[in-house]
Amino acid sequence: MIIGVPKEIKPSENRVALTPAGALELCKRKHVVYVQSTAGIGSGFSDADYVSAGAKILNSIEEIYSISEMIIKVKEPITIEYSLIKPNQLLFTYFHFASYEPLTHAMINSNAVCLAYETVELPDRSLPLLIPMSEVAGRMAVQEGAKFLEKPQKGKGILLGGVPGVPPAKVLVLGGGIVGTQSAKMAAGLGAQVSILDVSLNRLRYLADVMPANVNTMFSNEYNIRELVQSHDLIIGAVLIPGAKAPSLVTRDMLKTMHPGTVLVDVAIDQGGCIETSKPTTHEDPIFIVDDVVHYCVANMPGAVPYTSTVALTNATLPYAIQLADKGWKKACTDSRPLMLGLNVVNGKVVYEGVANAFNLKHTKVEEIL
Numbered sequence: 603m604i605i606g607v608p609k610e611i612k613p614s615e616n617r618v619a620l621t622p623a624g625a626l627e628l629c630k631r632k633h634v635v636y637v638q639s640t641a642g643i644g645s646g647f648s649d650a651d652y653v654s655a656g657a658k659i660l661n662s663i664e665e666i667y668s669i670s671e672m673i674i675k676v677k678e679p680i681t682i683e684y685s686l687i688k689p690n691q692l693l694f695t696y697f698h699f700a701s702y703e704p705l706t707h708a709m710i711n712s713n714a715v716c717l718a719y720e721t722v723e724l725p726d727r728s729l730p731l732l733i734p735m736s737e738v739a740g741r742m743a744v745q746e747g748a749k750f751l752e753k754p755q756k757g758k759g760i761l762l763g764g765v766p767g768v769p770p771a772k773v774l775v776l777g778g779g780i781v782g783t784q785s786a787k788m789a790a791g792l793g794a795q796v797s798i799l800d801v802s803l804n805r806l807r808y809l810a811d812v813m814p815a816n817v818n819t820m821f822s823n824e825y826n827i828r829e830l831v832q833s834h835d836l837i838i839g840a841v842l843i844p845g846a847k848a849p850s851l852v853t854r855d856m857l858k859t860m861h862p863g864t865v866l867v868d869v870a871i872d873q874g875g876c877i878e879t880s881k882p883t884t885h886e887d888p889i890f891i892v893d894d895v896v897h898y899c900v901a902n903m904p905g906a907v908p909y910t911s912t913v914a915l916t917n918a919t920l921p922y923a924i925q926l927a928d929k930g931w932k933k934a935c936t937d938s939r940p941l942m943l944g945l946n947v948v949n950g951k952v953v954y955e956g957v958a959n960a961f962n963l964k965h966t967k968v969e970e971i972l
Contacts, residue, residue: 606670616644629656740784758863763793777840846956862894
């Protein structure tokens with residue numbers, strides 16, 4: 603198969619979808635890998651590194667899309683890429699369709715095959731291609747939240763871990779999945795007093811067993827959230843409903859009950875955000891303030907640590923990319939239910955129910971396509 607790796611062009615996106623090590627594994631299997639020139643520079647990989655691994659370098663993104671049967675990316679295509687996508691071309695990337703309707707319609711119109719990292723799902727309901735970036739984002743949420751609690755950044759001016767004689771900050775984590783767990787671990791490790799909420803009692807039991815003593819677990823409901831937001835300094839939104847829009851757990855009226863300088867980090871922003879007042883921000887302009895509350899809603903948080911993110915992502919995606927390249931997308935998805943669940947839009951039809959429901963579109967069962 604001919605595989606293309608374009609340079610990411612979304613603002614502040616320094617990751618690349620494939621490491622030279624990943625390119626080598628594909629080339630060993632007699633696939634042809636084309637990488638756009640300088641695509642790996644932001645992650646610390648030179649064109650020469652890819653050439654040494656057996657890949658070929660092309661200068662322009664137009665050449666990459668034109669020649670490739672499968673495009674492997676990190677982030678969803680943006681507007682200037684829409685016209686480059688060909689019918690029946692396989693796109694393997696993060697799409698997060700439910701958060702952006704124009705992208706959904708553009709991919710429907712392209713007649714391409716859109717296989718989303720974030721909905722590839724194992725039998726235990728885990729999301730293997732979302733986990734590595736969720737781990738990065740969860741840890742970064744605390745790192746960024748701690749920074750924006752500083753007074754020069756418009757925060758309360760409170761040190762996350764406190765010092766002897768001064769109590770630590772209080773951190774509220776909404777969601778006990780991968781992002782929430784990593785956030786709670788990081789915040790607890792820095793000495794903060796942490797509360798983590800989830801709707802699954804089984805998950806709360808697990809977290810209560812594995813978390814340190816400065817992490818408290820609570821059931822997630824509106825009453826508890828309303829009570830806790832009044833006293834916590836850093837609030838991390840870590841809710842995920844695979845393939846669907848995130849629910850708004852923190853409503854606008856709750857902001858007025860928070861102390862000025864409270865920091866909200868909405869990691870769920872890729873799926874529309876779980877804080878009502880959230881809107882996507884960038885690494886260059888990461889925050890905005892509503893009712894004296896600081897909102898950090900960067901939509902590609904792992905893009906700020908591209909080496910770590912790129913290697914972690916390729917470690918997870920490569921086995922699936924090899925299956926797709928070796929077998930073709932249709933047989934690979936027939937043979938692998940996790941890959942089948944990754945299909946979101948195929949040849950103009952929406953085959954993932956969460957995406958169809960988000961925009962009241964017709965849902966076609968993926969089995970009909972296969």
